[in-house]
Amino acid sequence: MPRPPSMDHSMNSTRASALDVEGSAGLDAHLDNFAVNDFAWKDVHVGSVKKGKPNSIIAHVDGVAKAGELMAIMGPSGSGKTTLLNVLAHRTGSKALEVNGALNVNGTPLSTSRFQAISSYVEQEDALIGSLTVRETLDFAARLSLPSSVSHSEKSRLVEELLLSFGLRDQANTLVGTPIRKGISGGQKRRLSIASQLITGPKILFLDEPTSGLDSTASFEVIKFLKKIVQQHKLIVIASIHQPSTATFDLFDKLLLLSAGQLCYFGPVISVRRHMEARGSPIPLYMNPAEFLLDLTSSDFADNSSEATANIARLHSDWQNSAAAHALASSMPPSPAEKPNSTPLQEAQVHASFFAIVLALLHRSFIKSYRDVVAYGIRFAMYIGLAIMMGTVWLRLPETQSSIGPFTNAIFFGSAFMSFMAVAYVPAFLEDRATFIKERANGLYGATAFMISNFLIGIPYLFLISLIFSIITYWLNNFRPSASGFFTWVMWLFLDLLAGESLVVLMSSLFPNFVIALALTAFANGLWMSVGGFLVSPNILNVFWRYVFHYIDYQSYVFQGMMVNEFAHRTYSCGEGCHCMYDTPLAAQCRIDGKGVLAQYGYEEGKTGEWVGILLAILVVYRLLGWLVTHLRST
Secondary structure (H helix, E strand, O other): OOOOOOHHHHHHOOOOOOOOOOOOHHHHHHHHOOOOOEEEEEEEEEEEEEOOEEEEEEEEEEEEEEOOEEEEEEOOOOOOHHHHHHHHOOOOOOOOOEEEEEEEEOOEEOOHHHHHHOEEEEOOOOOOOOOOEHHHHHHHHHHHHOOOOOOHHHHHHHHHHHHHHOOOHHHOOOEOOOOOOOOOOHHHHHHHHHHHHHOOOOOEEEEEOOOOOOOHHHHHHHHHHHHHHHHHHOOEEEEEEOOOOHHHHOOOOEEEEEEOOEEEEEEEHHHHHHHHHHOOOOOOOOOOHHHHHHHHHOOOOOOOHHHHHHHHHHHHHHHHOOHHHHHHHHHOOOOHHHOOOOOOOOOOOOOOOHHHHHHHHHHHHHHHHHHOHHHHHHHHHHHHHHHHHHHHHOOOOOOEHHHHHHHHHHHHHHHHHHHHHHHHHHHHHHHHHHHHHHHHHOOOOOHHHHHHHHHHHHHHHHHHHHHHHHHHHHHHHOOOOOHHHHHHHHHHHHHHHHHHHHHHHHHHHHOOOHHHHHHHHHHHHHHHHHHOOOOOOOOOOOHHHHHHOHHHOHHHHHHHHHHHHHHOOOEEEOOHHHOOOOOOOOHHHOEEEHHHHHHHHOOOOOOHHHHHHHHHHHHHHHHHHHHHHHHHHOO
């Protein structure tokens, strides 16, 4: 892989701004409507109830960040860094937390939706799609976020300038990387994550541990570049950071130091030495100041917990009584009540249209589907292997009564196990869902667009799987030899797979954990197999299982449809001695009418349309419930 150009070279060689596209009226308006001068938070308190007692997580924290500043939130593990970052970013989704305080942009409080229009959030883990290239990642970010007033050529120009500015031009056509295919480095992924958020033109950017997993050199380069972007475009960047090197620490303009949820320092990084010296804890000259501050504010490894608690209390008290704390209070931007003539930020169309978003999601999913073997490649191989096994186990069954049982068994196996193997879709859906959660949190699109695109992209692949599986098995097993019989079989198998995948979507939406979703989907399929009508005939199935589960079991309708397709138009020889297993009108001819087999199960002809309708209804219910769960969890 070619070595990327240095950050300095990339910045110096950029003739046009990565965020300002000259002549792009739509994009200029998109940025100008959200001019942000300062972002202030006052008396922010976060609490919860633990074992029946109130528990303080963040205790009355103040602060202000101005345009062009890069601010670090720092503290030992468990100090509340990420909680505070999420509160400032309007991302407190937990109902168990009680959040109080004022968050003002230009002295004005904003709703969550309006705040999301001017801000972006970069997760600690790079939620990038590994099967996309670097350029495609930025291209889809532009298509999902920028309004329709920004032309395709302007979006392309913006993408190219971001590639150049972030030192990623040489890696533009390199895959991000999957567990199977190696891609760009960790530092390049962090830069790409930040670039994909900057493409929306945010005025406030939140970063959760932007240097996590990077060595000191890569961390320095990422923060160094970020500071240039901040200063050039007058952005506000707030980043939680754990233990930066001295060089990286000195790049930040401001520091917010937490310990056990309490504010121990807020102000310029260059002033923290003077503050600590004034309270009697000078930072050693040749020691990393970040490391010293973390040691000072940590209580996890203290020999005496009461002394550690007292030390944190002293740190907090010293800060409250310091001149810097009083200066902060006096420098806080006025609130709306104190600023009656303030002009609120205007609303603006900041995202693409719903139709454009669905098309972009479909295009992105299509690229992923053929590049990432986990999405459909492994499933194709699995189903082909299953088809070969089924075709050769039930090889060329003769048209005799001894084959009626094996034919029925093959129908059950082909329908039930094809549906059961849909559990292989669980990891791919959970990966797509993780990407959606990240993009939804940044206000790009909602559950409706995600669910529609997810359903549509699966249709051609599931049909192809059904067709290939049927081509291998149908003729090898010697099912009813006719074109209508074959394509009816394909139809039932296709509907079976659609319903099976819809069940996966529902279970994975309810329980977005791989092991739990896999277990519950497998359990549900086991239930459907048990009450579907093959293992126990519907005529004798226990009343509870029949009326509670049998009629909502999509596998039962597939099995019925396949049984009617095979037996309604076929007869079987009774064999030597003419001892027919089924008493049908053809017994005198030493043959069995397949309708007699259907009668044993209580299945009737002429209900194909009804069964297809019920199957489609079950499929729609699964998808709607999956959408509802996803929508409620993302609001």
